[in-house]
Each structure stands twice: as structure tokens, then as C-alpha cells.
Amino acid sequence: xxxxxxxxxxxxxxxxxxxxxxxxxxxxxxxxxxxxxxxxxxxxxxxxxxxxxxxxxxxxxxxxxxxxxxxxxxxxxxxxxxxxxxxxxxxxxxxxxxxxxxxxxxxxxxxxxxxxxxxxxxxxxxxxxxxxxxxxxxxxxxxxxxxxxxxxxxxxxxxxxxxxxxxxxxxxxxxxxxxxxxxxxxxxxxxxxxxxxxxxxxxxxxxxxxxxxxxxxxxxxxxxxxxxxxxxxxxxxxxxxxxxxxxxxxxxxxxxxxxxxxxxxxxxxxxxxxxxxxxxxxxxxxxxxxxxxxxxxxxxxxxxxxxxxxxxxxxxxxxxxxxxxxxxxxxxxxxxxxxxxxxxxxxxxxxxxxxxxxxxxxxx
Ligand code: BDR
Ligand code: CA
Numbered sequence: 001x002x003x004x005x006x007x008x009x010x011x012x013x014x015x016x017x018x019x020x021x022x023x024x025x026x027x028x029x030x031x032x033x034x035x036x037x038x039x040x041x042x043x044x045x046x047x048x049x050x051x052x053x054x055x056x057x058x059x060x061x062x063x064x065x066x067x068x069x070x071x072x073x074x075x076x077x078x079x080x081x082x083x084x085x086x087x088x089x090x091x092x093x094x095x096x097x098x099x100x101x102x103x104x105x106x107x108x109x110x111x112x113x114x115x116x117x118x119x120x121x122x123x124x125x126x127x128x129x130x131x132x133x134x135x136x137x138x139x140x141x142x143x144x145x146x147x148x149x150x151x152x153x154x155x156x157x158x159x160x161x162x163x164x165x166x167x168x169x170x171x172x173x174x175x176x177x178x179x180x181x182x183x184x185x186x187x188x189x190x191x192x193x194x195x196x197x198x199x200x201x202x203x204x205x206x207x208x209x210x211x212x213x214x215x216x217x218x219x220x221x222x223x224x225x226x227x228x229x230x231x232x233x234x235x236x237x238x239x240x241x242x243x244x245x246x247x248x249x250x251x252x253x254x255x256x257x258x259x260x261x262x263x264x265x266x267x268x269x270x271x272x273x274x275x276x277x278x279x280x281x282x283x284x285x286x287x288x289x290x291x292x293x294x295x296x297x298x299x300x301x302x303x304x305x306x307x308x309x310x311x312x313x314x315x316x317x318x319x320x321x322x323x324x325x326x327x328x329x330x331x332x333x334x335x336x337x338x339x340x341x342x343x344x345x346x347x348x349x350x351x352x353x354x355x356x357x358x359x360x361x362x363x364x
Pocket of ligand 1: 029030031032056095141142167168176182183184257258
């Protein structure tokens with residue numbers, strides 16, 4: 001018997017799974033911050049760049065928050081770019097009450113030494129798409145302003161991008177920026193309509209699914225008990241959101257909308273109901289501005305003959321097989337704690353004094 005296997009009988013050496021490049025477009029935001037922590041802790045992906053957009057806070061403040069969060073997590077390698085323009089301030093009042101005046105629950109993070117890169121968020125997105133043709137995955141957790149502008153500037157973009165996951169919209173659920181519209185779509189409905197019409201594969205993660213999963217006080221306490229400064233900061237941010245919801249629904253809990261969308265984009269959550277639907281957006285000036293509309297796609301795919309596109313069609317995640325909160329929490333807790341000496345000292349400050357313990361540094 002031949003003791004040496006022939007080349008053909010040799011078991012194939014498993015190829016390493018390629019690292020998936022991702023671009024995050026966000027309006028950092030407490031649940032954007034949770035999404036960022038989740039992505040930083042996720043193996044097999046690489047955040048190639050982050051663009052910020054005006055939504056819960058101005059794009060510049062969102063960039064400062066993002067840079068500070070990255071510094072806290074020891075990830076000064078990821079470029080952060082500021083988005084182009086301010087779409088609408090319509091949704092902001094609730095945002096301040098919910099996310100605090102600085103967007104991250106009024107938590108004062110140690111200030112990053114970095115500044116945003118010189119290119120705009122749109123330029124960064126376009127450059128990354130060309131550097132990773134067919135590979136770049138976009139996760140959008142704010143208004144779709146930057147994505148729409150990028151589509152306008154570079155019509156090639158849909159061909160280059162692998163998938164776009166958008167947190168936004170509401171199918172059967174009521175809106176959260178007024179009765180009808182969800183905040184990210186309400187902030188710039190025209191941009192949303194353009195993004196849904198483009199010929200790239202879109203997955204929409206609406207309030208129907210994000211609103212039924214919640215972080216509770218036990219989750220917040222688990223974060224607060226972590227040795228990582230990022231996790232502790234997130235615990236304080238959740239505290240601000242919990243106080244807001246406690247006033248409105250007498251429950252200390254909150255839906256981590258953006259984090260759930262990010263976790264679905266990475267493949268960490270199993271869908272239960274996810275139909276392919278056509279999406280429309282109300283871009284009128286009326287009371288339903290920003291409302292998303294959905295219609296079934298029946299029979300064979302109805303291709304737009306003019307440009308080969310299949311406009312307004314997307315996978316729409318309506319429900320998950322399991323409660324998402326435990327997986328989100330577990331991943332965020334796994335984010336490697338990075339503590340400088342000063343941070344270690346700050347981390348030992350008892351919980352309520354966290355923000356003031358770091359008061360010499362500001363978030364924006
Ligand atoms: C969305 O609105 C923002 O307040 C959140 O960060 C999330 O992106 C939820 O409707
Ligand atoms: Ca957001």
C-alpha cells in the first residue's frame with residue numbers, strides 16, 4: 001500500500017477566508033456607536049473607512065465622536081471623513097433628547113489626536129469602491145445623503161459595490177420621526193429614493209425588526225462591568241437613552257437599531273422573514289414626507305428596459321429567528337479593552353462620575 005497520498009488524494013488545504021472590506025456611513029449617535037463597537041469586534045471584516053453624515057448630530061460632530069470612539073478602542077488606523085452637506089434638521093429635536101446634545105449620550109470621551117481625512121465622505125466611499133471592485137460592502141446607519149451624492153458623482157458605483165445595508169424605513173411599524181416616517185429616511189427622503197433606485201443590491205433593516213429587539217438594564221450593567229473603556233462609555237450612553245425612554249414608556253430599555261443592522265450585514269443574525277420588495281419613498285412636502293412604501297415583486301423580475309436596472313427592489317428584513325440583543329452584547333463585550341494609563345485611572349472612577357472624571361477632554 002502506498003503510504004504517501006498522491007497529489008490528487010491529498011486533502012485540499014483550506015483557503016483562508018478573505019477579509020471583507022466595509023465602509024460605514026453613520027451619524028454617530030448612540031446606536032451608531034454600538035454598531036461601530038460591534039464592527040470593530042467582528043472577525044473577518046475590515047472597516048476600510050467611515051464617513052459621517054448629518055442626522056442625529058451634524059456630520060462634523062459625528063466625525064469627532066467617531067474619531068474619539070476609535071481612539072478609545074485603540075483603532076486609529078481607520079480613516080474618518082466628514083459628509084458633505086446638511087439635509088434637514090427636521091428630525092433633530094427627538095435626537096437631542098434621545099442621543100444627548102453631543103450625539104453620544106453626553107458622554108465625554110478622551111479626545112482623539114486625529115482629525116478627519118481631507119477627502120469628503122463621498123470621495124472616500126468612491127475611492128474605496130474603486131480600490132475594492134466588487135468587494136466593498138456599505139453599511140448606512142444615518143440619512144442616505146452621502147450615498148446619494150456618491151451615486152450622482154460616480155454612476156459606476158453600483159457595479160463596484162457588493163452590497164448596501166441600510167438601517168431605516170418602516171413597513172408595518174409606525175414611524176419614529178412623526179407618525180409615518182423613520183428618522184434616517186425622513187432626514188433626506190430624496191437621497192433615500194435615489195439609493196433604493198440604484199442597481200446595487202440593497203438590504204433594508206427597518207424599524208419593524210430593529211424596534212422589537214432591545215438592550216435592557218442587565219445589558220447596560222454588563223457593559224459597565226467590563227474593563228474596556230469603550231464598553232464603559234457605551235454603558236453611560238445607554239443610560240442617557242434609557243432615561244429618555246423611561247420618561248416616555250416607563251421602561252429602561254432601548255432598541256439598538258444601527259447595531260442590529262450592522263450585525264445583520266456581517267452575517268451574525270439569522271433572518272426569519274425577509275421578502276424582496278419594491279421600495280418607494282414619499283418625497284412630497286406633505287405630512288407623509290419620508291414615509292417608505294413597499295410592494296411585492298410578483299413573478300419574473302421586471303427589468304427597467306431603459307438602463308437595465310431593477311429600481312426600488314430590495315431585501316427587507318422583517319424579523320429574526322432569535323433575540324438579537326444577547327449576540328450583540330456578547331460581541332461588543334469581546335472588543336479588546338485598550339486602556340492607556342490615564343484611561344485605566346479613569347476606568348476606576350465609579351460609574352456616575354465617568355463623564356466628569358474625563359471632563360478635561362471634550363467630545364467635539
Ligand atoms: C435611526 O435614527 C437614529 O436616531 C438612530 O441612530 C438610527 O440610525 C433609527 O430610526
Ligand atoms: Ca444612526
